[in-house]
Amino acid sequence: MKPVVVLASPVPDDVLQQLEAQSQLRRFDAPRAKADLAAFHAALADAEGLIGVGLKIDAAFLAHAPKLKVVSTISAGYDTIKVDDLTARGVALFNTSGALAGTTADTALALMLAVARRVVELDRWVRDGHWRQNLPAEFFGVDVQGKTLGIIGMGSIGAEVARRGALGFGMRVLYTKRTPHPQAEQAFGARRCELDELLSQSDFVCVTVPLTPQTRNLLGAAEMARMKPKAILINIARGGIIDEAALAAALASGHLAGAGLDVFETEPVLADNPLLQLANVVALPHIGSATQETRHAMAVSAGQNLLRALAGEPDLANAVNPGVFGAA
Structure with a gap:
């Protein structure tokens, strides 16, 4: 007997065909109305899988x-899902962080370059008719090449940011992670350190950790005060990791040179x-993985x-709570 699967979002035709071939598929498009919600809950009564x-x-x-038995989210982030509740029920959660790591890292580098070279600001300056002479020195940007890049979180996305920074721009890479990342250390010369050191030494700080109760407001006023003067902050993770009021104050005061934000x-x-x-x-409007291919x-x-x-x-590489399968 094929398992009952509930599909809660549109998927491409080839994925739909595979789901239909290997499960008893029940399709719902983000139910909102009460009648739809009731039908959605009714479908869940027999569901073994949810995607x-x-x-x-x-x-x-x-x-x-x-x-x-299984929840599969078409995303890297899972901050709207109570993982502990799933784990307590023995329900496995999978995400797709590996599939989007490279593209999201590209977004991080795009933001770094855009802020450092003041691309958006100068685009407006040109369009507004101000380009009548050589660019005044007060509009000069700063180099990315050869600078120090601090990556908060060294998962699959963080490792791809490290790859691009180290190999593409000759950057020195610092990172924070609960456990070492030997591959990043060997391949990109990354060095693991505490958050305080990363903040004080990095010219660019890139946030790649998931939003959890432990990382909410991880970067507040105190942390930004410890950042290197004129540093640039990049967030491609989740908005709640950064205290936005504190960031606005640090930017307005000139302590930080700029910020590139894909999330709020x-x-x-x-x-x-x-x-x-x-x-x-x-x-940016949360476009980290927003390419057709990715x-x-x-x-x-x-x-x-x-x-x-x-x-x-x-595939335990994509499991958020592998412990439900008896894995560490």
Whole structure:
């Protein structure tokens, strides 16, 4: 008997066909109306698998899904999912961090270059008709090459940022992580250190850790005060990791030279967010993985994560809580 799977988000046709071939698939498109929500909960009653993006799952949600074994999110982040609640129920959670690591790292480097060379600010300057002479020195940017790059979190995305910084721009790489990352140390010369040292020594600080209770507001006013003067902060992880009011103050005071932000605490970002009023901020609409190739690869990965786990052959490299399978 094929397992019952609930699909809560659209997926490409090839992924849909694979899910239909290997499961009893029930499709829902992000149910919002009460009638849709009731049908969604009814479908969950027999579901062994759930796949989608932007899933919000806690103990109350799981009460509607007594047979659930596997959740596969089409994303790297899982801050809307209570992992402890899934683990307590023996439900496995998989993400797609490997599929999007390179593209998200590209976004980090794009933000670094855009802020350092003041690309967005000078684009506006040209469009507004100010280019009538050689660029005044007050509009000069700073080099990226040869600088020190601090990466907060050295998972698959952080390692790809390190690769690009070290091999592409000759940057010295510092990183924080609960455990060492020997591959990054060997291949890119990365050095593991404490957060305080990373902040005080880095010209560019890139945030790549997931948002958890432990990382919420990880960078507040005290941490920004310890950052190297005129450093540049890049966030490609989640907005809640950075205290936005503290960041705005550090940027407005000139202590930090700039920030490149792909994520915000409230998304879509509110028009009155003080960060949007600062010329030394480059703001993007959470596009870290937003290329056609990568979004397709993420959907393929999520489908495979789900089907392999339901078949008893899980890819633990993509498991958020591998302990449910007895793995460390």
